[in-house]
Amino acid sequence: MSPSKTTDELRIFTPIGQFGQSFSQQIFWDTVDSGVDAIICDGGSTDSGPGRLALGKTNVSRESLYKDLETVVKACHMHNVHVIISSWGGDGEDAFVDFALEMIQDIVQKNGYRPMKAIGIYAEISKDLIKQKLKDGLIGPCGGGVPELKEKDIDDATRVVAQMGVEPFIKAMTENPGFDIIISGRAYDPSPYAAYCSYKGYTDMGLNFAMGKLMECGAQCAIPKSREALAVMRRDHFDIFPLSEGAKMTVTSVASHFLYEKTRPDILSGPGGKLHLNDAKFEQLDERTVRVRGAVFKPEPEGEYTVKLEGAKVDGYHTIFIGGLRDPILLSQLDSWIAWIESMVKDRMDFPYELKIHRYGVNGVMGALEPDTRMPKEVCICGQAKAATQKQADLVAQVTKFGFTHAPYSGQLATAGNFAWPVTPTEIPLGPLAEFCVYHIMKNVDPVGLFPYKVVDVAGSNTFVQVGPLAGPSKAPLTLIPPKVLTRYPLSPPPPAGTCYLGDIASVLRSKNSGPYELTLDVMFSDRALYEKVKNSGILTKEKIAKLYNISLKDIVITMFWDPAMAFKATIARSQVSGGFGETDTHASQQHAPLLFVEMPWPREE
Known part of the structure; x- marks a missing residue:
C-alpha cells in the first residue's frame, strides 16, 4: 500500500508506461484511495516505427484505450483527481484527440458520472508553416544520421506532428482551473508532468522535467521493471518508487534511466531547453524508494524556442514470407544460393521492386553490424518484397518463396524441398509500407500558438452509485521473476x-x-x-x-x-x-x- 498524502507535496501517479496497455486494478484503486493529485500517462512513441503515424492507426486497439480510460475517468469522478494523458493513441494526431474526447463523453453519460470539463490539445502542424520555416533556414536534422529536410518530404508525409512542451498544458490549465481531464496530441514525454507541477506552484523545472522523464515509462526503472509508479514532488527534491509488490528502485536503476533511449545521459534536449543532470544526486531512502535532487533545466534564449517534428509517408506496398532452413549442405552455401534466387526473381519481373532477405540466425537481427557470421544449425528466413502495388509485391514474394522451396544447390540430397514454413498462405500481404520522412527540429516557434486547444463541457447526471469493492477481491501477489533468473x-x-x-x-x-x-x-x-x-x-x-x-x-x-x-x-x-x-x-x-x-x-x- 502506498503511504498517505501529507501537506506541501504533490503526488503523481502513473499506472502504466503506455496508456492502453492495461494495469493492475488493485494497485490502481489502492493508490488513488491513499490520495493522489494527478494521474498522468504517456500514450505515444516512435519506438514501433513509422507505420501508425503514416497510416493513422492507434498503437493499441481502441477497445484497449477505452478500457483504461473508463478506469481513470471513474477515478476522476470519485476522487476529483486530475487526469492528463499525452500523445493519445500513439502518434498524437488530431483525429485521435477528438475520438478520446468522444470516449470521455460516452463514459461519463453511460455510467452516470458527474459533469466534467475535458480539454483536448492538438499537435498537427500546417505543412505550409513547415515549408516557410524550411525556406527561412529554421529547420535542421534531429540528431546524427538524419538527412536534411526537403520540401518533397513535407509533401509526402501523411501528417506532421510536433512534440509540444509544457506551455500548451500550462495555458490550458491556467485558463480552465476547473478542468478534470486533458487529452493531448504529440508531446515531449516529460511535458505533462513538468507542466502540472509548474501549474501547482512547483517552480524548479529541473526537478519537474527529471521526474517526468522517469515517470513517463511508469516503473520501468524498477527492479524488476514493472508498470505502476508514484512520484512525490517536494520543493527541492522528489521521491519515486514502484507500487508492484516485490519491485524496488535503486540509485543505479533510477540514474541509469536517464540513459534510456537518449543520445547522452547528462544533457537531455526537449522543447524550449535542456535538462542538465551532471549535478543530480540520487539517494536510497529505503529498500524501494529513491530521492532525486539537483537536476537543472536551462531554457533556450527568448525567441529561439524549438520543437521536434515527426512525419511519415507511405512508400509502396509490401509482402512477406517466413520459413526455416535446416539442411547443413544447403547452409554451407547459403550466400551464393540466395544470390542465385535473387537473380532468378530479377529475370522474372518486368516492373520495379525491392527485395530483402533477412537471415535470422546469421545476421538477421544486426544486419551489417553483426561481427559474427558463423553458420548455426538452423536459419529463419524472412523475405520482404516491396513494389508500387500490393499485387506486384505479392508476385515478387511468391516467386521468391518458390525459389526458396525448390531452387537446386550443389550436393543436394533432399530433393523434395528446401523450405520449412509455419503458415499458409505463405505470402502475407502487409499493405502500405510506411517510412519516416520528417524527424527534424523547427526553430523560432510560438510554443503556445502552435498547439491550440478546445474545451468540452461533458454533461453528466451524477447518478452513479458504487456497488461492491472497486477492484474486486485482492489476488495473491504475483511472483515477478523466477529466482533462477537472478543468477x-x-x-x-x-x-x-x-x-x-x-x-x-x-x-x-x-x-x-x-x-x-x-x-x-x-x-x-x-x-x-x-x-x-x-x-x-x-x-x-x-x-x-x-x-x-x-x-x-x-x-x-x-x-x-x-x-x-x-x-x-x-x-x-x-x-x-x-x-x-x-x-x-x-x-x-x-x-x-x-x-x-x-x-x-x-x-x-x-
Whole structure:
C-alpha cells in the first residue's frame, strides 16, 4: 500500500508506461484511495516505427484505450483527481484527440458520472508553416544520421506532428482551473508532468522535467521493471518508487534511466531547453524508494524556442514470407544460393521492386553490424518484397518463396524441398509500407500558438452509485521473476584464462533506439570500484565500438562514461532507419550482443 498524502507535496501517479496497455486494478484503486493529485500517462512513441503515424492507426486497439480510460475517468469522478494523458493513441494526431474526447463523453453519460470539463490539445502542424520555416533556414536534422529536410518530404508525409512542451498544458490549465481531464496530441514525454507541477506552484523545472522523464515509462526503472509508479514532488527534491509488490528502485536503476533511449545521459534536449543532470544526486531512502535532487533545466534564449517534428509517408506496398532452413549442405552455401534466387526473381519481373532477405540466425537481427557470421544449425528466413502495388509485391514474394522451396544447390540430397514454413498462405500481404520522412527540429516557434486547444463541457447526471469493492477481491501477489533468473548467466564459450567478459561483470547491458535514426548502447555497473576499474582500463573507446559494430568513426555520435549511473554509453547512427523497408530490429533492443563478449583483463568469477 502506498503511504498517505501529507501537506506541501504533490503526488503523481502513473499506472502504466503506455496508456492502453492495461494495469493492475488493485494497485490502481489502492493508490488513488491513499490520495493522489494527478494521474498522468504517456500514450505515444516512435519506438514501433513509422507505420501508425503514416497510416493513422492507434498503437493499441481502441477497445484497449477505452478500457483504461473508463478506469481513470471513474477515478476522476470519485476522487476529483486530475487526469492528463499525452500523445493519445500513439502518434498524437488530431483525429485521435477528438475520438478520446468522444470516449470521455460516452463514459461519463453511460455510467452516470458527474459533469466534467475535458480539454483536448492538438499537435498537427500546417505543412505550409513547415515549408516557410524550411525556406527561412529554421529547420535542421534531429540528431546524427538524419538527412536534411526537403520540401518533397513535407509533401509526402501523411501528417506532421510536433512534440509540444509544457506551455500548451500550462495555458490550458491556467485558463480552465476547473478542468478534470486533458487529452493531448504529440508531446515531449516529460511535458505533462513538468507542466502540472509548474501549474501547482512547483517552480524548479529541473526537478519537474527529471521526474517526468522517469515517470513517463511508469516503473520501468524498477527492479524488476514493472508498470505502476508514484512520484512525490517536494520543493527541492522528489521521491519515486514502484507500487508492484516485490519491485524496488535503486540509485543505479533510477540514474541509469536517464540513459534510456537518449543520445547522452547528462544533457537531455526537449522543447524550449535542456535538462542538465551532471549535478543530480540520487539517494536510497529505503529498500524501494529513491530521492532525486539537483537536476537543472536551462531554457533556450527568448525567441529561439524549438520543437521536434515527426512525419511519415507511405512508400509502396509490401509482402512477406517466413520459413526455416535446416539442411547443413544447403547452409554451407547459403550466400551464393540466395544470390542465385535473387537473380532468378530479377529475370522474372518486368516492373520495379525491392527485395530483402533477412537471415535470422546469421545476421538477421544486426544486419551489417553483426561481427559474427558463423553458420548455426538452423536459419529463419524472412523475405520482404516491396513494389508500387500490393499485387506486384505479392508476385515478387511468391516467386521468391518458390525459389526458396525448390531452387537446386550443389550436393543436394533432399530433393523434395528446401523450405520449412509455419503458415499458409505463405505470402502475407502487409499493405502500405510506411517510412519516416520528417524527424527534424523547427526553430523560432510560438510554443503556445502552435498547439491550440478546445474545451468540452461533458454533461453528466451524477447518478452513479458504487456497488461492491472497486477492484474486486485482492489476488495473491504475483511472483515477478523466477529466482533462477537472478543468477548470472554463464556466457559461453568461456573467455581465455585469466580474463572475463564485459557481460560477466555488467549489471545492465542493453541497446535501444534513440529516435528513428540513432541506436544507443548502455553498459552499467552496480559496484563503484568495478566501474572505476572498467573506466580506467581504456578498453571501452570509440575505436572499440567502431570495430565491434563494423562501422566507421564518423558513424559514432558519442562515447562517454557517466558517473552518476556508473555507466558507459555509446550512440551510433542507425544503418537502417527505424521501421523502414529492410528493417531487422525496429526497437533496436537486440543490438547489444557484441558488447557482451568484450574481453576484460581480469579473472572470471565462477
